[in-house]
Amino acid sequence: MSIEQKIRASFDRQAMMATIGAELASVSEGQVVLRAPILESVTQQHGFAHAAVSFALGDSAAGYAALSVMPEDAEVLTAEMKINLLAPAAGDRLEATGHVIRAGRKLVVVGASVVAFDGGKARDVAVLQGTMVPFYPS
Amino acid sequence: MSIEQKIRASFDRQAMMATIGAELASVSEGQVVLRAPILESVTQQHGFAHAAVSFALGDSAAGYAALSVMPEDAEVLTAEMKINLLAPAAGDRLEATGHVIRAGRKLVVVGASVVAFDGGKARDVAVLQGTMVPFYPS
Amino acid sequence: MSIEQKIRASFDRQAMMATIGAELASVSEGQVVLRAPILESVTQQHGFAHAAVSFALGDSAAGYAALSVMPEDAEVLTAEMKINLLAPAAGDRLEATGHVIRAGRKLVVVGASVVAFDGGKARDVAVLQGTMVPFYPS
Amino acid sequence: MSIEQKIRASFDRQAMMATIGAELASVSEGQVVLRAPILESVTQQHGFAHAAVSFALGDSAAGYAALSVMPEDAEVLTAEMKINLLAPAAGDRLEATGHVIRAGRKLVVVGASVVAFDGGKARDVAVLQGTMVPFYPS
Numbered sequence: 331m332s333i334e335q336k337i338r339a340s341f342d343r344q345a346m347m348a349t350i351g352a353e354l355a356s357v358s359e360g361q362v363v364l365r366a367p368i369l370e371s372v373t374q375q376h377g378f379a380h381a382a383v384s385f386a387l388g389d390s391a392a393g394y395a396a397l398s399v400m401p402e403d404a405e406v407l408t409a410e411m412k413i414n415l416l417a418p419a420a421g422d423r424l425e426a427t428g429h430v431i432r433a434g435r436k437l438v439v440v441g442a443s444v445v446a447f448d449g450g451k452a453r454d455v456a457v458l459q460g461t462m463v464p465f466y467p468s
Numbered sequence: 469m470s471i472e473q474k475i476r477a478s479f480d481r482q483a484m485m486a487t488i489g490a491e492l493a494s495v496s497e498g499q500v501v502l503r504a505p506i507l508e509s510v511t512q513q514h515g516f517a518h519a520a521v522s523f524a525l526g527d528s529a530a531g532y533a534a535l536s537v538m539p540e541d542a543e544v545l546t547a548e549m550k551i552n553l554l555a556p557a558a559g560d561r562l563e564a565t566g567h568v569i570r571a572g573r574k575l576v577v578v579g580a581s582v583v584a585f586d587g588g589k590a591r592d593v594a595v596l597q598g599t600m601v602p603f604y605p606s
Numbered sequence: 607m608s609i610e611q612k613i614r615a616s617f618d619r620q621a622m623m624a625t626i627g628a629e630l631a632s633v634s635e636g637q638v639v640l641r642a643p644i645l646e647s648v649t650q651q652h653g654f655a656h657a658a659v660s661f662a663l664g665d666s667a668a669g670y671a672a673l674s675v676m677p678e679d680a681e682v683l684t685a686e687m688k689i690n691l692l693a694p695a696a697g698d699r700l701e702a703t704g705h706v707i708r709a710g711r712k713l714v715v716v717g718a719s720v721v722a723f724d725g726g727k728a729r730d731v732a733v734l735q736g737t738m739v740p741f742y743p744s
Numbered sequence: 745m746s747i748e749q750k751i752r753a754s755f756d757r758q759a760m761m762a763t764i765g766a767e768l769a770s771v772s773e774g775q776v777v778l779r780a781p782i783l784e785s786v787t788q789q790h791g792f793a794h795a796a797v798s799f800a801l802g803d804s805a806a807g808y809a810a811l812s813v814m815p816e817d818a819e820v821l822t823a824e825m826k827i828n829l830l831a832p833a834a835g836d837r838l839e840a841t842g843h844v845i846r847a848g849r850k851l852v853v854v855g856a857s858v859v860a861f862d863g864g865k866a867r868d869v870a871v872l873q874g875t876m877v878p879f880y881p882s
Contacts, residue, residue, distance in 0.1 A: 345511045346518035349487065371487045380484035381527055381546045386520030408519045409713055410686060410737055412550035412826045414853045414873060416846040431871055432830040436712065436739065437685055439828045439871070457845055457853070459828060459873045461686055461737065463712065547851055548824060548875055550688045552715045552735060554708040569733055570692040574850065574877065575823055577690045577733070595707055595715070597690060597735045599824055599875065601850065622794035625763065625785045649759045656760035657822045658800030665795055684795045688826035 336402065337362065337394050347390065350383055354394075360430040362394040367423045368446070379419035379446075381456075384426070388413060388442035388458040391428030396438040396462040399430050404464045406438065411460030419455045421448030431459075438462040474540065475500065475532050485528065488521055492532075498568040500532040505561045506584070517557035517584075519594075522564070526551065526580035526596040529566030534576040534600040537568050542602045544576065549598030557593045559586030569597075576600040612678065613638065613670050623666065626659055630670075636706040638670040643699045644722070655695035655722075657732075660702070664689065664718035664734040667704030672714040672738040675706050680740045682714065687736030695731045697724030707735075714738040750816065751776065751808050761804065764797055768808075774844040776808040781837045782860070793833035793860075795870075798840070802827065802856035802872040805842030810852040810876040813844050818878045820852065825874030833869045835862030845873075852876040 331339075334357040341347060341354045352366040364387050374380040389411050396406045428442040444456040469477075472495040479485060479492045490504040502525050512518040527549050534544050566580040582594040607615075610633040617623060617630045628642040640663050650656040665687050672682050704718040720732040745753075748771040755761060755768045766780040778801050788794040803825050810820050842856040858870040 340513045343513040344518065345509050346520060349509045371483050373483045375478045375481040376543075376545075380482065380524060381549070382484060382520050382524030385523045385527075385549075386518060389519055389523075405514075407514075407556075408553055410550065410552040410715075411519070411523075412548065412688060412873060414548040414845070414875065415546055416848075416853055418545075431828070432868065434830075439686075439830055441871075454846065457855075457873065459826060459871065461828065548853075550735060550826060552707070552737065554710075554715055569690070570730065572692075577692055577824075579733075592708065595717075595735065597688060597733065599690065616789045619789040620794065621785050621787045622796060647759050647763045651754045651757040652819075652821075656758065656800060657803055657825070658760060658796050661799045661803075661825075662794060662796030665799075681790075683790075683832075684829055686826065686828040687795070687799075688824065690824040691822055694821075 333357065333398050337397055346386060350386055352387060357394065357398060360395055360399050362391050362398060362428045364391045364426045365423060368419065368421060379424060381415055384419055384424065384444045384456040385413050387424055387426035388428065388444050388456060391426040392440035392442040392458060392460060393462055395428035395430050396440050399433045400464055403466055405467055406462040406464050409461040409463045411458055413456050413458045415456050416454050419446050421446040423447050438464065471495065471536050475535055484524060488524055490525060495532065495536060498533055498537050500529050500536060500566045502529045502564045503561060506557065506559060517562060519553055522557055522562065522582045522594040523551050525562055525564035526566065526582050526594060529564040530578035530580040530596060530598060531600055533566035533568050534578050537571045538602055541604055543605055544600040544602050547599040547601045549596055551594050551596045553594050554592050557584050559584040561585050576602065609633065609674050613673055622662060626662055628663060633670065633674060636671055636675050638667050638674060638704045640667045640702045641699060644695065644697060655700060657691055660695055660700065660720045660732040661689050663700055663702035664704065664720050664732060667702040668716035668718040668734060668736060669738055671704035671706050672716050675709045676740055679742055681743055682738040682740050685737040685739045687734055689732050689734045691732050692730050695722050697722040699723050714740065747771065747812050751811055760800060764800055766801060771808065771812060774809055774813050776805050776812060776842045778805045778840045779837060782833065782835060793838060795829055798833055798838065798858045798870040799827050801838055801840035802842065802858050802870060805840040806854035806856040806872060806874060807876055809842035809844050810854050813847045814878055817880055819881055820876040820878050823875040823877045825872055827870050827872045829870050830868050833860050835860040837861050852878065
């Protein structure tokens, strides 16, 4: 099973990703892109996508970026993640790009950025920085 | 309109809260509690609630805690939020308690903790620390 | 060697702590307190203690709090730390209290708060939340 | 007074920067570089530069990067900063590059990276992500 197949299989088991309408847009070594429409069902009180949607996409993109540089039998869990929100997540859809900052044996430091698209217009809405912990299910 | 009514009205406009099944459990000055079942629709690939659910509950509880100590015409937005995950969010339901650490005029520093309940057994699953920005819609 | 002796010996090897004038005020299981005067040599451009001093004290207090709950042969390193600054660090001296939020085998989640004293008047100046990684030097 | 002169004057008033031996290496719009030797006086118990030194350099580089894109009468304070440590800060000297991620009117989101040099060999030791608050002293 290729790394992309493994990540795609894992992504498909995440009900949360289906709930927010997310899809896996691309996988390369150390970088993963996710996309999701801004559904009415994920908005907050001002009508923008809830911060938790940017978090969900950024965190998952970063986690899969970590997975993309690890041994085939590894899994990862988020240890911690920080998000800075740059602008309201307004528009049609969100795109999150996760990348690996440093891959250690015990910890993988990752980053992600989230962009909102309104028609053809792009706007940065969030940046994330965090830590993934690899583990090896027996 | 009391602060609790204002917060309840804002909460009810957050479609994201309905999507994850959250309810507003209690509001007091500087502290707000939210609850949600762990729905199948919000799980990640290992069957636990996705980190984004703990984030959504903790961030919203913290934001409403900030709102509870502010003038009636104020609204808040999350500027940044950091979450440390302590244990897998396994069980029946999650409860998030948000509190105010320091309420300034320009920024409100907040914290939140998230607990998972499995039957009667409680387990800390996340702690959050972040910043809310008050604004005054005209 | 007791845990307090081990922590005191480690603290005494930290030249940075001497440079900022810090002392180890108290050690108990899961909680460590450090103190330092606000020296002219650690100020920033507005005359307050530099944010890095609150960081140094909070991070070290939190790290030693983690060490206080671990096996005798363990050491810890900071994996990540986030600081929210609540007020300018003005006054005579700073006191940082570090505590353990969750002690895991691979990661220890910690918190710290920093208070400035101006004569007898206390003011919260910072809160920190972060992750320590235990390791076992051979 | 040019932006570089303003930043240099502010830097020279920071006693903390002199204490750790830091110098202002370069200023351009949205990016500032600081350098410091790894002095014996700033080490921790394992002989590496204390995390607070990487924090001090990264935070200050990021703060000055924010200042470089703001009106001449503005000052900035750190609201919050998160640091992920990537490797021990071993070697001769550290170099921190701060940059602006998004410059808003009320908040400036910033990032920084810190590299350690051991002779000619460079190693990433830390990444930071945080928020600066502009203010206008009268």
